[in-house]
Amino acid sequence: MMLLDLLHRWTGGLIGLVLAVLGISGALLVHKDAWVILPHAGDAQVQATSAIAGAVERIMADPSARPQMILFANEGFGLNRLTFKEGAGGYSDQAGIMVQRWDSQWERPEIWLFDLHHHLFAGNAGETVGGIAAVAGLLFVLSGIILWWRTRKTFEFRLLPKRLSRPAILRHHRDLGIVAAPLLILSLLTGAILVFRPMAALILGSSAPMVIDASLKAPDPHPAELAAHPDWRKMIETARSHFPEAEVRSLSLPRDGNGLITLRLKKAEEWLPNGRTTLWFAADSGHLVAARDASRLPTKAKIYNLLYPLHAAKVGGLPYRLVMTTSGLALGLLGSLTVWTFWFARKRPKKSRATLVSAS
Template identity: 55%
Template sequence: MRIVDLVHRWTGGLIGLLLAMLGLTGTLLIHKDAWLRPFLPHAADPQAQDAATLAATAARWFDGSAEQPSSILFATDGFGLNRLAYGGDAGAYADQAGRIVTRWDSVWERPELWLFDLHHHLLMGETGDIVAGIAGLIGIGFVVTGAILWWRLRKTFVFRLWPRRMSRASVLRHHRDLGIVVAPLLLVTMLTGTMMTLQPVANLVLSPFSPPAEMRGALAPPNVKGGTPGRIDWRKIIDTVRARYPDAEIRRIGIPTKPGELISVRARQQAEWLPNGRTLFWFDPADGRLVEQRDALAMPLGTRIFNLAYPVHAAKVGGLAYRLVMTASGLGLTLLGSLAIVTFWSSRRPRARKRALG
């Protein structure tokens, strides 16, 4: 048990601050739409999903626009602006009538963008993904060892949102008891986050359900070269998607950025939890002909499970009730990570004084 205690304390002492940061930024991102709406014109507009509006939006930005985006992410029922993506980190928000509301050339120009980059990539790109994923794995170990240590003292359990006193003993007791309350949520959050950032972890978790190669193939674009881009009938493309899935939301349209690429469309069926859906379509940019289509609900079981990771992690399912639950989880992780730093370093000082007196 002493080894478990040492592992737990050193884990908290070394990465407690990182886990606290991930918890706080994740909590803020859960409510991103709510705190953005008051500051962006038309962000509270109702979502338009009729074929005429979507086709007009695509034509407005893709056909002869002076600054043609590479993709459009359409408005949702909680955020009424379309998001345009340009090269690199550049982008813009536009209302559903086609007027630019604000634009940016760097993630540093938008608080929600750098907050997302900090939470998901630690502002370090792919390297940050790996670091955050490793931190998630360590965090899982942190939760497991903490539960083992709590079990010995379970009869002293008292739930408090804040330590009774800021003495080391009181903080340790609060840390232990709060940790066991939020442990199940932290395991779910850290496992889903690690699955999204570390492919080997996702493969390990999902391989009992589907072979990794099969899962990769389900999401890979078709091995078909598109023709030379021509004038596209966007209404025809929208109608093609709707003919197959009448109740689906059209979430994203992307156009080729390199020769031979296809037009891509993402749709979300009502049964999908993923906010932007994973029902996929590809069209030839030369004439708008449908090349291939994949139904998210018919994908391999492992892929369908993986598609649940993000909505569960980011509270994009379950409405306000689940957002509040995950808010409690995020704030709990913030507090636990912070207190881990406090208790770890304060535990070193008495020994240092004892050695000095000796």
């Protein structure tokens, strides 16, 4: 038990700050749509095929100024988000008229905060570090439950420690941690699996990673240059003819030379905010290359698709957003106070009188 306690303290002192950053940024991101105070942000969602097609035609009209992706307005946010190269972006209304444009993510707090939470401002390397921190956080919660059991009779719930002394903070850490443990496990486990897909085997069985990879794999590349003026309207109409009741969620230009335009839709039964129902079109001719119906995916892939909505509170409305906000704030508080007590709140050993005399 002493070894477990030592490991828990040292690892927490080293990685607690990363967990605090992930927790606080995650709690803020749950409500990010509420921050955007721009014209038309509160507009009702428009999903008429003709309206979406017209907006895409307007946005994509100039080949030299096309965004790489359009994320269409949703039920709670009335603007389309446009993603350009090199960190640039913008918002347009649902008619395709630009409302705001930025050249760097630092101009929009909801954009750089997303990058902080997902990549720690360090791209793929930062995402890996965040995933490692999430795995470590899971181990902290499990070891913390074991260590708390010895002191369960002294349990006293407090939102904040009585004082900023090391004993008070340690007691608060144990008792707040046990209360928040179920929410922390949910947040950390889903986050870890989203970064490290093989970890899906922990909850879905050893074959899950292979099934998920095969189910979500895009079609083989279709080498082709993007046409100067693709028939965007026909693509939207084709998607709607295949999935009449589905919500059109995003349109992406070819990536990494794959020659495919990607259109994602969300069926009513999907929790994933942008859906996994997908159509791919040839970039040169615009003809349909492949289509995937998310409702026909294997069960393990469907369960995997539930993880992000649970992690980011994209289901359950305001009550669940508040639950995940609580989880993020608890993680932020536990992580930051752990770092404080480990590195700054330790009492220095007093020198003995004999030592002082000899030194003089």
